[in-house]
Amino acid sequence: MAELLSDTEIGKALGVLPEWRLLERALVREVEMASFPQAIQVVNRVAEIAENDNHHPDIDIRWRTLVFRCSTHSVGGITAQDVSLAEEIDGVIDALR
Numbered sequence: 001m002a003e004l005l006s007d008t009e010i011g012k013a014l015g016v017l018p019e020w021r022l023l024e025r026a027l028v029r030e031v032e033m034a035s036f037p038q039a040i041q042v043v044n045r046v047a048e049i050a051e052n053d054n055h056h057p058d059i060d061i062r063w064r065t066l067v068f069r070c071s072t073h074s075v076g077g078i079t080a081q082d083v084s085l086a087e088e089i090d091g092v093i094d095a096l097r
């Protein structure tokens with residue numbers, strides 16, 4: 001069973017995830033890409049990673065703007081899997097921006 005991170009651990013994680021914020025027991029990042037196709041490219045790459053990790057973000061897609069929300073549904077909060085997924089999402093965005 002995934003372990004919920006403590007507030008201190010979440011604070012440390014946010015220190016290395018400057019684009020992310022804590023919102024309603026989830027790590028959240030909003031990003032505007034250059035075009036809708038580019039945004040969908042990001043979503044497709046994140047989908048592959050998430051499927052491989054068996055850990056999936058909530059994704060909101062509005063034209064070029066994406067909002068990623070990482071939390072562990074099975075425990076109702078933030079675990080190390082969410083921090084890892086957030087880092088991987090940053091890597092996808094950085095590679096496509």
Ligand SMILES: C[C@H](O)[C@H](O)[C@H]1CNC2=NC(N)=NC(=O)C2=N1
Nearest residue numbers: 054055056057071072073074075
């Ligand atoms: C059966 C499967 O392993 C689980 O449903 C996985 C799928 N992806 C998941 N993703 C997230 N974010 N949280 C989960 O608890 C979760 N559980």
